[in-house]
Amino acid sequence: MFLQSKSQFFRFPFGITKSLVKSASIVLLISSIIANADFSNDEPKSDQVASIDQHREEAHILPPSFDFANSVEFFVQLDNAKTRELNDLLDLSKKISQNSVRHEAQFVIFRKLASIDPILALRQLNEIPENEREVSIKGIFREWSLSDLDAALDSAKSLSAPLRLAALQAILKYRDDLPRDVRLKISSELGGKQFALIQFSREEAISNLNEPDKAWDILLTDNVADVLQLQLLIRIGLEWAEVEGFDALFHINASTNRGNRSLMAKVVSAIADSDPKGAFAHVAELSAQSLYPFLLQAIVLHWAHSDPVGALNALSTLNIDHRGLKILELAVANSWSASQPGALLDELARFSPSAQVEIVEDALEELARTNPRDAIERMRSLKELIGNSTGIEKKLVGIWSHDQPLAALEWVLGEAQPQSARRLELIESVLPSLSRSHPERAMEVALQEPEINNQLGLEHLVINEISDFDIELALKMLPQVRDSARGLSFAWIGGAIMRTGDHSRALKLGEELSGYHRALFYESVGDAWAFANPQQMLNALKDIQSKEIQSVMAQRLLQVNDFSHVIAPEEIEQVESLVEPQDQYQKNEVQ
Secondary structure (H helix, E strand, C coil), rough: CCCCCCCCCCCCCCCHHHHHHHHHHHHHHHHHHHHHHCCCCCCCHHHHHHHHHHHHHHHHHCCCCCHHHHHHHHHHHHHCCCCCHHHHHHHHHHHCCHHHHHHHHHHHHHHHHHHHHHHHHHHHHHCCCHHHHHHHHHHHHHHHHCCCCHHHHHHCCCCCCCHHEEEEHHHHHHCCCCCHHHHHHHHHHHCCHHHHHHHHHHHHHHHHCHCCCCHHHHHHHHCCHHHHHHHHHHHHHHHHHHHHHHHHHHHHHHHHHHHHHHHHHHHHHHHHCCCHHHHHHHHHCCCCCCCCHHHHHHHHHHHHCCCCCHHHHHCCCCCCHHHHHHHHHHHHHHHHHHHHHHHHHCHHCCCHHHHHHHCCCCCCHHHHHHCHHHHHHHHHHHHHCCCCHHHHHHHHHHHHHHCHHHHHHHHHHCCCHHHHHHHHHHHHHHHHHHHCHHHHHHHHHHHHCCCHHCCCCCCCHHHHHHHHHHHHHHHHHHHHCHHHHHHHHHHHHHHHHHHHCCCCHHHHHHHCCCCCHHHHHHHHHHHHHHHHHHHHHHHHHHCCCCHHHHHHHHHHHHHHHHHHHCCCHHHHHHCCCCCCCCHEEECCCCC
């Protein structure tokens, strides 16, 4: 037993609630139904049932009017409602189109049901769509934890993980009278210890909001990841700024380590949001002799979302070395590129030469997501700055192919000289997306390209992609593969089959190969097996009939084990005994 449950509590207080305010229409509907019913008996009279049916049809035309008196009457009558009336109200609530209103109405109804019979309330939860049950489960366990905490906990343990966590949230929130160690024990039993720690830190921090520096330290020194408390950290930061103005930024900077600076940057951005120019000037002035690059970077990164030119101009006022200036320029460019990559490229001359090269590539990639042809044309006009544009051109074409693989392919075939290295590289960047959307066309294109300079045929790239989503189609295409890509193409499919768990079929596939292709196949498939299911591989080794295949598989498992340590020490010798002398591996020394 935990602590004795509260024996008396006020279930439905007189007074208006948030749910009533947010949904005048539905509360009027429910109030009207209740007002026409006589709750002195469990069974409604025939005219009461007719009234309920009538309002089911008229819900959409009821006037949106509900005053304080009606809210009081609603709570009084709901407190006297019996199971059948509550079930009718639950049916009515399903007709509410607005999600938030529907959820809050059901929360109240399930609270009342739980006060009568919590087991029945849980059964009635099946009447609610599965993805909408978390709000209602909180209503049930709010009530149940007050009337019989131990029974509520026993029942919560049998719930699915999402509902169990929702039940825990309700218990922790509404049984805050329990000692902390008891609440932590409850949380551990329900698999939500981390959530409880977050809740405890939140409660402690909020109770100290009048001393924001203290509240801040509470969150930074607890056992909870800061990313899980971001919104509260932002709230405390804003409270701090209310007290100390932009000087709060320096305290935040002092408490921030490199591991969570990206998170703290969001807090700095929130503080600077109302006046980024003022925040920048304040930090720059007070840190003239010892600049705070983290603070300035966070401010300009946020400022550039709304006014990139203003943020960039502000950098010219700083007395800062080239390295520091470049960091801040890249922060401005990062925000600017995300929303207006074309405008950023138009204003490239505003940035220092050392920053321009990095800015160009990122901006072109962003532009390619919406206007790939323009990105490629701009790339050509900036060749002098970019230098060797082969890599960026390939990236831009690859981005283009994500949404428009046929258009990207058409451009490549029209632009790149046949039998050139450039053409092969650009087609390589298109084939992954093309293989997923138009597999037959992808194979056709790959086979049309020659095997230049002893390179593999491009068809192995097509097989690789297709085997990820359609193994049978990949197998059907195998006969088209040229000899240079045969071993690798078989290996891609074998690895995909191995990842499904069908190791017998995967190993049998390699029997069609010989020589170099056969060796490549079994080494690749062995690696895939060792990474995907090492325990299955270990158990199956002794049943492999071919000594050749058994030896290679054992050797690959030992190789992978050097890094992943998936084999128990006492089993290593057994695996080593299966490796033929010609397959002996050199053990990797892992420090």
